[in-house]
Amino acid sequence: MQEETTKDYLLEMIGVSKEFPGVKALDGVTLRVRNGSVHALMGENGAGKSTLMKCLFGIYHMDEGQIRLEGNDVKFTSSKHALDNGVSMVHQELNQVKSTRIMDNIWLGRFPTKRLFVDEEKMFKDTKAIFDDLDIKLDPRTKIKDLQVSECQMVEIAKAVSYNSKIIVMDEPTSSLTEKEVGHLFRIINALKNKGVSVIYISHKMEEIAQICDEVTIMRDGKWIATKFVRDISTDDIIKLMVGRDLTNRFPPKTNFPADVIMTVENLTAVNQPSIIDVSFDLRKGEILGIAGLVGAKRTDVIESIFAERHATGAIHIHGKKMHFRHPKDAIKNGVALVTEERRATGIFPNQDISFNSSIANIDRYVKRLSILDLKKIAKDTDWVVSSMSVKTPSKKTRIMSLSGGNQQKVIIGRWLLTEPEVLLLDEPTRGIDVGAKYDIYQLMIDLAAKGKGIIMVSSEMPELLGITDRILVMSNGRMAGIVNTKETTQEEILRLSSKYL
Amino acid sequence: MSEKLNSKRIGQFMMNNAIIIVLFVLMVVIVVLEPTFISVRNFTNILAQASTRTIFALGVGTIIVAKGTDLSLGRQVGLAAVISASLLQAPEYAYRMYPNLAQLNPLIPILLVMLATAFFSGINGIIVAKFKVDPFIATLGMMVVVYGVTSIYYDRPPYGAQPIGGLDPAFAKIAQGSLKLGTFQIPFLVIYAIIAVVFMWFLWNKTRFGKNIFAVGGNPEAAAVSGVNVAKVLIMVYVLAGLFYGLGGALEAARIGSATNNTGNGYELDAIAACIVGGLSFTGGIGSIAGIVTGVLIFQVIAYGLSFIGVNPYLQFIIKGLIIIVAVAIDTRKYIKRK
Numbered sequence: 135m136q137e138e139t140t141k142d143y144l145l146e147m148i149g150v151s152k153e154f155p156g157v158k159a160l161d162g163v164t165l166r167v168r169n170g171s172v173h174a175l176m177g178e179n180g181a182g183k184s185t186l187m188k189c190l191f192g193i194y195h196m197d198e199g200q201i202r203l204e205g206n207d208v209k210f211t212s213s214k215h216a217l218d219n220g221v222s223m224v225h226q227e228l229n230q231v232k233s234t235r236i237m238d239n240i241w242l243g244r245f246p247t248k249r250l251f252v253d254e255e256k257m258f259k260d261t262k263a264i265f266d267d268l269d270i271k272l273d274p275r276t277k278i279k280d281l282q283v284s285e286c287q288m289v290e291i292a293k294a295v296s297y298n299s300k301i302i303v304m305d306e307p308t309s310s311l312t313e314k315e316v317g318h319l320f321r322i323i324n325a326l327k328n329k330g331v332s333v334i335y336i337s338h339k340m341e342e343i344a345q346i347c348d349e350v351t352i353m354r355d356g357k358w359i360a361t362k363f364v365r366d367i368s369t370d371d372i373i374k375l376m377v378g379r380d381l382t383n384r385f386p387p388k389t390n391f392p393a394d395v396i397m398t399v400e401n402l403t404a405v406n407q408p409s410i411i412d413v414s415f416d417l418r419k420g421e422i423l424g425i426a427g428l429v430g431a432k433r434t435d436v437i438e439s440i441f442a443e444r445h446a447t448g449a450i451h452i453h454g455k456k457m458h459f460r461h462p463k464d465a466i467k468n469g470v471a472l473v474t475e476e477r478r479a480t481g482i483f484p485n486q487d488i489s490f491n492s493s494i495a496n497i498d499r500y501v502k503r504l505s506i507l508d509l510k511k512i513a514k515d516t517d518w519v520v521s522s523m524s525v526k527t528p529s530k531k532t533r534i535m536s537l538s539g540g541n542q543q544k545v546i547i548g549r550w551l552l553t554e555p556e557v558l559l560l561d562e563p564t565r566g567i568d569v570g571a572k573y574d575i576y577q578l579m580i581d582l583a584a585k586g587k588g589i590i591m592v593s594s595e596m597p598e599l600l601g602i603t604d605r606i607l608v609m610s611n612g613r614m615a616g617i618v619n620t621k622e623t624t625q626e627e628i629l630r631l632s633s634k635y636l
Numbered sequence: 637m638s639e640k641l642n643s644k645r646i647g648q649f650m651m652n653n654a655i656i657i658v659l660f661v662l663m664v665v666i667v668v669l670e671p672t673f674i675s676v677r678n679f680t681n682i683l684a685q686a687s688t689r690t691i692f693a694l695g696v697g698t699i700i701v702a703k704g705t706d707l708s709l710g711r712q713v714g715l716a717a718v719i720s721a722s723l724l725q726a727p728e729y730a731y732r733m734y735p736n737l738a739q740l741n742p743l744i745p746i747l748l749v750m751l752a753t754a755f756f757s758g759i760n761g762i763i764v765a766k767f768k769v770d771p772f773i774a775t776l777g778m779m780v781v782v783y784g785v786t787s788i789y790y791d792r793p794p795y796g797a798q799p800i801g802g803l804d805p806a807f808a809k810i811a812q813g814s815l816k817l818g819t820f821q822i823p824f825l826v827i828y829a830i831i832a833v834v835f836m837w838f839l840w841n842k843t844r845f846g847k848n849i850f851a852v853g854g855n856p857e858a859a860a861v862s863g864v865n866v867a868k869v870l871i872m873v874y875v876l877a878g879l880f881y882g883l884g885g886a887l888e889a890a891r892i893g894s895a896t897n898n899t900g901n902g903y904e905l906d907a908i909a910a911c912i913v914g915g916l917s918f919t920g921g922i923g924s925i926a927g928i929v930t931g932v933l934i935f936q937v938i939a940y941g942l943s944f945i946g947v948n949p950y951l952q953f954i955i956k957g958l959i960i961i962v963a964v965a966i967d968t969r970k971y972i973k974r975k
Contacts, residue, residue, distance in 0.1 A: 214863040229861055231854035233921040234847070242851050243862035251842040 141205065144169045144332045145221070145301050150189055150199030159185045160196070163358045165334075165351050167301065172323060172333045174343045174364070177353035178376055178596060183336055186353070187303055191216045191223060204300070214243070222294035223303040230278050230286060237261040237274040240293045264292045268322050284315040291322060295331075302326065303334040306429060308342060308636075320346050338428050339633055340369040352376055370626065377596065377625045385601035386576055390583035392421035392604050397557050397588060402439050402448035409435045409444070413614045415607055417557065417588040422579060424599040424620070425592045427609035428632050433592045434475060436609065437559040440590075441465045441472045452557070466495070471550035473543075475561035475592070481546050484535040488527055489516040491534045491545050496552045519548030523578065540571025547578065558582065560591045564598060576602050596625050611635040654966045655913060658959065659934045666941040673944055680823060686936040687829035688884045688891065690929060692907040693914075694836045695880030697928045700911050701840075702873045703853040703920030704764060704771035708778040709881055709907055712756060713900030715786045716749035716885025720807075721800040721895040722789075723748070729802030731795050742807040742890075750882030756782055757878025761871035779904070783897070790897040801894035811890035825887065832880070837925045839876075849873055854921025909956075910935055913963040934959070 145167040152160040160182050167173045177183050189196040192210035201208050203219065210216040213223070230239050237257045246253040246260075261274035270288050278286060287307060294302045308316050323333055323346055335347055343350060344364060351361040352375045359375050398416040410432050417423055427433045439446035442459035450457045452468060459465045462472070474481050483491055493500060493512045500508045516530050523544040527537055534542055543563060550558065560579070564572045580602060583589055593599050599606055600620060608615045608631040615634040618627060650657060667673050692713065696706045722733040723745040756778060763774040791797040814823040840846040848869045851859040860866050889895040914931025916923035935956065942952045 213861045217863075229855065229858040231851045231858050231921060233854040234850050238847055238851070239858075242847070242859065243864045245844045245847055247844055251838070252844050252847060254842075 142168055143202075144204060145334075146200075146202040147186070147190060148200045148202070150186060150201075151197050152185055152189055152194055153197055158356055160189070160356045162198075163353060163356070164361075165358075166361070167332050167334060168349065170327050170330045170332060171348040172327060172335050172346055174347040174350040175334055175336045175353070176338070176343070176350055176372060176376060177359075181353045181376075182356040183353060184305070185356070187223065187305070187334075187336075190221065190303070217297050217299075220298060220300035221303075222297055222299040222301070223305065224287060224290040224294060224307060225305055230290070232279040233277065235275050235277050236272060236281075236289050239278055239289060240264075240274075240296055260296070261292070264295055268292060268295065268325060269318070270322075284311045284319075287311070287319075288322070291319075295326070299331060301332050301334065303336070305336045306338070307335070308337065308339065313636075316342070338629070339636060340372065340629070341633070341636075343372070344369065354378070373626050373629055384573070384597065386573065386580055388580055388602065388604075390420045390422065390580050390604075392418040393586070394419050396452060398449075398451045399440060400449040400451075402436070402446050402450070404435055404439055405445035405447065408432075408612060410439060410446070410609075410612050413439075413448075413609075415614070415617060417590060418604075419556075419586050419588055420583050421605070422583050422589045422591060422603045424603035424606040425590060425609060426596070426599050426606050426628050426632065427615075429594075430611070431609040431632065432612045433609050434561055435612075436607075437472060437561060437590055437592060441470060441559060443472065466553055466555075469554065469556040470559065471495075471553055471555035471557070472559040473546055473550055473561060473563060475565065482534050482542055485533060487531045487533055488520065488525070488537075488545055489513065489530045492516045492519040492549050492552065495549050515552055519545060519552065522551075523548040524574065538571065540574065543571070543575060544578070547575075551582070555587065557588045557590070560589065562592060562594065564593075564595070572598070596628065599628070600625065608632055608634075651966060651969065655915065655930060655934065655963055658963070659930065659937065662934075662937060662941065666937075666945055670945045673941060676820070678940070678944070680821065680826070682933070682936050682940050683826045683829075684823040685940065686932050687823070687825040688887050689903075689906060689910065689936070690829045690932045691832050691880050691884035691887070692903055693910045693928050693932050694832055694925070695877035695884070696904065696907045697911040697914075697916055697923060697925075698836070698840070698849065698873055699771070699877050700908070700916045700918065701853045701921060701923045702849050702870055703856070703918075704870070704873070705775065705908065705918070706757075706760065706874075706877060707772065707775040707904050708756065708760060708782055709877075709904035710900040710902055711779045711782040711786065712753045712878065712881040713885040713888060713903050714895070714897060715756070715782055715789075716753050716882045717889035717892075717895035717899040718786050718790050718800060718897060719752060720745045720749045720886040721803060721889040724804045724807040724889075725800065725802050726804045731798065731802065733792075733795070733800060735794075739804065742804065742810055746883065746886045749886050750879050753882035753885065754875050754878035757881065758871060758875040760878075761874030764874070765867035765870035787897045797897070799894045799896045800889075803890065803893055807890050808893060811887050812893075825891065828883075828887065832883075833925060833929060840925060845869070845872065850921050852920075906935065909960050912967075913960060915967060917967070 143166045147163070147165045150160050150163045163182065163186055165175065165186065175183050185194065188194040190201065190210070191213050192215060193213070203221065208219065210219065210221070216222065231242065240261055241257050246256045258274055265272060265274065268291070270292060272285060272288065278289070281289070291302065307319060311319060326333060337343060347364050349361060350364050350367065350372065352359040352372060354376060395416045396419050400414045402410060402413040404410050413436055425433045425436055435444060438444040440450060442462050442465050450459070457468055483494065489512060493515060500512050502508050513530070519525065520527060520530065525541050525544045525548070527541060534545060537545070564575050576598070579589055579591070591603065603620045605617055605619055606623065606628065607617045608628055610632050613635045615631040692709060696709050699706050723737065723740060724742055725732045727739050760775050760778050763769050764771050811825055814821040815827065840849070848859065848864050851864055852866050852869045856866050885900060888899060892899070910931035911923070911928055912931070913934060914927035916927060938956060938959070939952065942955065943949070
C-alpha cells in the first residue's frame with residue numbers, strides 16, 4: 135500500500151484516550167478526515183462518539199493523543215476557539231437563543247457594527263448571501279422560536295458556514311427531519327463538499343451513510359474498530375463491526391415465564407403531535423417487554439401515554455377492564471408505576487433521606503386519622519425497600535444524594551414497588567449506572583417478573599434489550615415498526631425495524 | 637372549517653394582545669362612567685405621574701430581560717433622593733443638612749447620585765455574575781444594605797430624622813416645570829421619560845450590547861459558546877439600571893419637594909409588576925420597550941382613572957393585584973409546552 139501523506143487529511147485525531155473515574159471512555163481512537171469528504175462516525179450508543187467529539191472541541195481534556203488540523207498540531211480550549219479555527223458542530227440539541235431572530239443567532243458574539251449601532255443591513259445581507267448559497271429559503275428576520283426543528287438545523291449549518299468552517303460535525307442531523315428535508319440537507323452537504331469543506335457525519339441510519347458518506351469510521355466500547363471507504367463495505371458488515379461483542383455473563387439467568395395477558399393497549403395515539411401514532415400491544419404477567427428505537431423514535435412517549443403523563447387517545451385494558459386514566463394518580467391507583475428516565479430531574483428528591491424518597495409516591499397510604507402520618511409504617515416499608523432491593527446505605531436517614539447512581543435507582547424502583555403495581559414501566563433504568571449495579575437491576579427486574587409483575591422497559595442499549603427481555607417492541611419515528619421475540623431476533627433485525635418509517 | 641379557523645385566530649389575537657385589550661376596556665369603562673375623564677389635563681397628569689416610574693421600569697426591565705430581577709430598586713431610589721435633596725437645599729432655608737454648603741448646579745448632585753446607585757447596582761451585578769447568587773437573593777440583601785446606608789446618612793445631627801425639604805427652586809423646577817407649546821403644557825418629566833425611552837430603545841434594539849443582553853437572558857450557554865462575555869454583560873446591565881435609578885431618584889426628590897429614608901419604598905414591586913404585565917418574562921430574553929411603557933401606563937391609568945371615578949382606594953389594590961396575576965397567567969399560556 136502506498137504511504138498516505140498528512141497532506142491528504144484535513145483533520146487527524148490520533149491515539150486519543152480519555153478516562154473517567156472507573157471507565158475508559160476512549161482507548162487510543164484514531165479518526166482521519168480527508169479534504170472535502172463526508173466521513174461517517176458510527177457506533178452504538180455509548181461507543182464513545184460524543185466523547186471523541188467533546189475532546190475535539192476542548193469540552194473534555196483528552197488524557198493522551200494528538201489533534202492535527204491541516205497538518206498543524208492544535209488543541210482547542212472551547213467551542214468558540216474551535217469555531218474561530220474553522221471547526222464547528224451542529225448539535226443534536228440545538229444551542230440557540232430562541233427568542234431572537236435568525237440573523238441575531240448567526241452573528242451572536244461578533245455583530246457587525248457601524249459607529250455605535252449594529253449594522254442590521256450588513257447582517258441581513260450577509261445572512262441572505264449565505265442562505266442563497268445554500269439554497270435555504272428562510273427570512274433572516276424570522277425568530278428562531280417560529281422555526282421547525284429542521285429549519286433551526288439549517289440555521290446552525292449556515293452559522294457554521296459563516297465562520298468559514300473547514301470541518302463541520304453533524305450529530306444525528308436527520309433524527310427529526312422529514313424525507314424531503316433530508317434531501318435538502320444532503321444537497322447542502324454536497325454543496326459544502328464542492329467548496330472543500332469536510333463533514334463528520336454521526337448517524338445510525340445505514341441508508342444515509344451509503345447515500346452521502348465517502349468514508350466510515352466505526353467505534354465500539356471506546357475503541358477504534360475500522361475505517362473503510364463506504365463503497366468497499368456493505369451495510370451488514372458495518373452493523374456487524376458496530377455490535378460484535380460477546381454478551382456472556384453480563385446478564386442474570388432468566389427465571390421468569392410469561393403467562394396470561396395483564397394489559398392490552400390499542401391504538402394509542404398522542405393528542406399533541408409529533409409523538410406516537412397508533413401503538414397497539416399486549417403485556418403478559420411475568421413478562422419483560424422491551425421498547426427499542428433510535429433517538430427521536432418516541433419510545434418514552436409510549437409509556438408516558440400509558441401513565442397519563444401525556445394526553446393520548448386509544449384504549450387501555452387491565453385484566454380486561456377498560457381504564458380511563460386522566461392523571462398519573464389514576465394510573466397509580468390501578469396498579470401502574472413509572473420510573474422516569476431522568477433520575478436527577480424527575481426521580482429523586484436529592485436533599486431528602488431514603489425514608490422520604492421511599493415513601494413519597496405512596497404517602498396516601500400512611501395517613502392516619504387527622505392527617506397524621508404513620509411513621510412506624512413508613513419506617514417498616516423503608517426497611518423493606520433497603521433490604522429487598524439490597525440498597526447499600528449507611529442508614530435510612532442518609533440523604534439519597536450521597537448514594538451511588540445504582541443505589542439511587544434501587545430506592546426509586548423500591549418506592550414504586552411499595553405502591554404494589556402490577557405493571558411497572560421503566561425508562562432507561564440502567565442509564566448512568568456502572569456495570570455491577572446494572573446486573574443488580576437486571577436481577578431485580580427478572581425477580582419481579584418471576585413474581586408475576588408485567589414490566590415494560592424502554593432502553594437505548596441493545597445488549598440489555600437482548601439480554602433480559604422476552605419480547606421487544608420496536609418504535610420508528612413515532613410508529614410501531616413491529617414486535618419481535620427476543621429469542622428469535624438479532625440486532626440487525628432490530629436496527630432494520632428502527633429505520634422502517636424514517 | 638374557515639369559521640372555526642377564524643374564531644381560533646381571534647382567540648389567538650386576544651391572547652397575544654390581552655394587556656392592550658384590558659387597558660382599552662378599562663379606559664372605556666372609566667369614560668362611560670365619567671365622560672369628563674377625557675381631557676388634556678388628565679392626560680398630561682397621567683403621563684407626568686408615569687414618567688419617573690417609566691425610568692425605574694426601564695432600568696429593572698433591562699435586568700429582567702437578562703434573566704435577573706432587582707429588589708433593591710426602591711431603596712436605591714431612596715438613597716439617590718436623600719443625597720441629592722441634601723445637597724440641593726435652598727441657601728435661605730433654615731434647616732439645611734449642610735448649612736455652609738455653597739449653592740450647587742443641580743446637575744452635579746444628580747450625576748453624583750447616579751454614580752452612587754451605579755456602584756451599589758454594580759455590586760449586585762458582580763454578585764450575580766461572578767458568585768452565581770440568585771438575583772432575587774443578591775438584590776434582597778442589597779435592598780436591606782442600601783436602606784441602612786441611606787438611614788445612616790439621613791438620621792444625623794443637627795436635625796436628625798427630619799424630611800429633607802426646602803429644595804433649591806432651580807432643582808425643583810427640573811421636575812415640576814413644564815414646556816409651554818401654545819396652549820399645551822408638556823411637563824419636563826415627560827420629556828425626560830421620552831428621552832429615556834428612546835435611549836433605551838436604541839440600546840436594546842440597535843447596539844451590540846443590547847443584542848447581547850437578549851442573548852444572555854435567552855440562553856446563556858448559547859451566548860457563551862458564541863464568545864459573548866456573559867459575566868461582563870450582566871454586570872453592565874446592573875450598572876446601567878443603577879444609573880437609571882439614580883436619575884429617577886433625584887427626579888423623585890425634586891418632584892415631591894422633599895426626601896426621607898423611606899422615599900422609594902416599594903417602588904421595585906411596582907416597576908417589576910409593570911414590566912411583567914408589559915410582557916417581559918422572568919425566563920429571560922423576552923420583552924420590548926413598548927411593553928414596559930404599556931405596563932407602566934396601565935397601572936397609572938388604573939390608579940388615576942379609578943380615583944377619578946371615585947373607586948374605593950382599597951378596592952383599587954384588589955383590581956391592581958388581579959391584573960398582575962391575570963396578565964401573567966395569560967402570557968404564560970403562550971409558552972406552555974403541551975404534553
